[in-house]
Amino acid sequence: MNNLINLVNENLERFMDTAYPNELFESMRYTVLLPGKRLRPVMCLETCRMLGGNIEDAIPTACAIEMYHAMTLIHDDLPCMDNDDFRRGKPTNHKVFGEATAVLAGDALLTYAPQIITKHSKNLGSDKLLKLLEEYFQYAGAYGVIAGQVVDIESEKKYPKNAAETLNFIHTHKTADLFKLAIRSGAIIANATDKQIADLTDFAEKLGFAFQISDDILDEISTFEEMGKTLGKDKTAEKLTYTNLYGIENAKCKLTCLLDECYDRIQESVVFKEIIDAIKKRVGI
């Protein structure tokens, strides 16, 4: 896994331009290059490898997905959203560059990410490139991550009646959709069959759910030093999270179940097993 993380980091550094206006490109680079686990790009590369594809072919797409992820962090942390001052142990983007530039850096990354795919994956051919872009628009946009974000914010204002269903929608879109994008893109690059893609989508959904539940648990039990961001806010805000709705013990139980299922499904991949183990470890199960 560390080899893949290094590969992602090297290429992110290479793909993030330093053009004029410096303020904009520095702001984009700042959040994209903050040290992170690179989970999503690693999943993309590993899926491609697992299915017999050439890992080099998946690098631009894997990096683009990390850039998109950075964009969601920048906008999530804004004062009008979660109003967070720290991310990955460093001041958030708007704390360093100001709110206006942070909004625009996020906007820029939303088109910069797919532009990286079109610029650096020409060898895949127009049809496959277009398929990758369609996946990006679907999972990263109004029908995907952004839909999850909006419902997440709404559920802070008032606890919905159909809380379980709503929580399901939030987790599916806010978190699992980006896992799906990463894994499906890797599969498409490796010329996976429809059946393989469908199976992997289901796997990605479960893993995404598990990851979000672990995040909900960590918000309650972890510390700023461990996570590099302010915690315990969800509890205070009475936000609709898995732990708030079902309690921490039920959350841990559900998480164990989901991760066991994921583990059984992905026996051929050492890297995915490492990811599953890492999620277990972070919440101590």
Next chain:
Amino acid sequence: MNNLINLVNENLERFMDTAYPNELFESMRYTVLLPGKRLRPVMCLETCRMLGGNIEDAIPTACAIEMYHAMTLIHDDLPCMDNDDFRRGKPTNHKVFGEATAVLAGDALLTYAPQIITKHSKNLGSDKLLKLLEEYFQYAGAYGVIAGQVVDIESEKKYPKNAAETLNFIHTHKTADLFKLAIRSGAIIANATDKQIADLTDFAEKLGFAFQISDDILDEISTFEEMGKTLGKDKTAEKLTYTNLYGIENAKCKLTCLLDECYDRIQESVVFKEIIDAIKKRVGI
């Protein structure tokens, strides 16, 4: 021109989905469907027609460009940017839906717009579709409109030494780049030659400059009732505009020159002449 405006409006209405979460899709629809001049999509359609293309083929791309334009309005009006309460005579997006939803609606439109192209222009073939998306990423992103926005905001904080050059950069990117995107896209759909595209890009640059100068003039001489937004703010903010830098008379003179050049270049198009006349009329030259 009115026929083209109606065609754009009908199709915008059709393309703007009403899915769950309602709040998000209503917010996106709200600004996209505010009555407007539809200048950019009309330019796209008219360019396609002028070059012998089928206007129907350009409708999704033309509408996508208007959606992108709406996105820039939503984010520009945010409190951390221009902090405007009115747009096209109506309350701005964040005034109706709140800041968080406005940020997310803008984010959603950034990928929704090119998704409309991929969904509804399949008949153009993968190569041409990909070319249209590349144009979108280039002119709408970090190297285009967003770059112009960042420099525009920076120039408010401190007047730059190289003011003329900086103003040139702002106008080229903030305004002319979207005109270029519209006109170049229309040309690509109509299978224009490289020479034709280069000539039209130059024309679009001049027209974009002219339009931005007319906007700078209007900020000084027009009223809220005429424009549907708060005016005179640029003067107060000592913003880097054509009128602030060169004075209103020089601005009018430059505008007349640019529009005369545009007029000579586009004799074959009644619609572009109407656009040029409309710009002249709005500032009374």
